[in-house]
Structures are given as structure tokens and as C-alpha cells.
Amino acid sequence: MRPGDILAMRGTLGAGKTTFTKGLARGLGITDEVTSPTFTLISEYQGRLPLYHMDTYRLEGPDDFLDLGVEELLNGQGVCVIEWSEKIQEILPADHIVITLESVGNNGRLVTVTRWPYEEIIL
Numbered sequence: 001m002r003p004g005d006i007l008a009m010r011g012t013l014g015a016g017k018t019t020f021t022k023g024l025a026r027g028l029g030i031t032d033e034v035t036s037p038t039f040t041l042i043s044e045y046q047g048r049l050p051l052y053h054m055d056t057y058r059l060e061g062p063d064d065f066l067d068l069g070v071e072e073l074l075n076g077q078g079v080c081v082i083e084w085s086e087k088i089q090e091i092l093p094a095d096h097i098v099i100t101l102e103s104v105g106n107n108g109r110l111v112t113v114t115r116w117p118y119e120e121i122i123l
Contacts, residue, residue, distance in 0.1 A: 003077040008085030011101035050078030
């Protein structure tokens with residue numbers, strides 16, 4: 001991860017968006033417990049880079065998201081992870097990473113990573 005990276009997370013409830021973010025946080029050297037920001041909307045963690053974990057599930061759309069004052073975070077030196085990003089897709093900077101998580105079988109996940117709008121990698 002680099003300063004300014006934005007990860008736009010997509011997936012149904014229980015697909016693993018927060019679990020993915022916990023692993024990312026560990027990779028950034030964050031030792032705090034990472035939890036879903038569904039009710040806080042934005043959680044901030046300090047590590048090698050700041051991590052801003054956002055959740056747009058309860059928001060009506062882009063205007064609600066911008067009303068949170070996120071522009072500074074989106075254009076800052078940290079890493080932004082945005083759960084339910086499809087609700088605000090049209091206001092995300094052109095250069096961001098889309099991570100789609102899909103449940104497969106009993107406990108499996110299909111992870112699709114796209115560096116928007118360039119290339120797609122399926123894991």
C-alpha cells in the first residue's frame with residue numbers, strides 16, 4: 001500500500017470486507033482491534049500509514065458521504081478502505097482499487113481486484 005491508496009470494497013453482508021480490512025491493517029503494522037465502522041461511519045487507525053476505514057451502508061448516497069468531510073481523507077497520505085463503495089462510486093477519484101468479495105461454497109471467497117479503470121486480477 002502507498003500513501004493515498006483508496007480501496008473501494010464491494011460484497012454482500014458477510015462476504016468478508018471487514019475481515020479483509022483486518023488483514024490489511026495487520027500488514028500496515030496496526031495493532032488496534034479493527035471493527036466494522038457501520039455505526040461510527042469512519043474509523044481511523046495508526047500504523048506505517050494511517051488507515052481510514054469507512055462504511056457507506058447506512059448512507060443515502062454521495063452527498064451524505066461528502067457531508068462527513070471525507071475529501072481530506074480521500075486526498076490525504078493514508079490508505080482509505082470504503083465498504084459498500086458502490087453507493088458512492090461516481091465521486092471516487094479516478095485512480096482507485098476496487099475489491100469485490102463473493103462467497104463461494106461453504107467457506108470460500110472469490111476476490112476480484114481491479115485497479116480502476118485499468119486491469120483486473122482474480123484471486
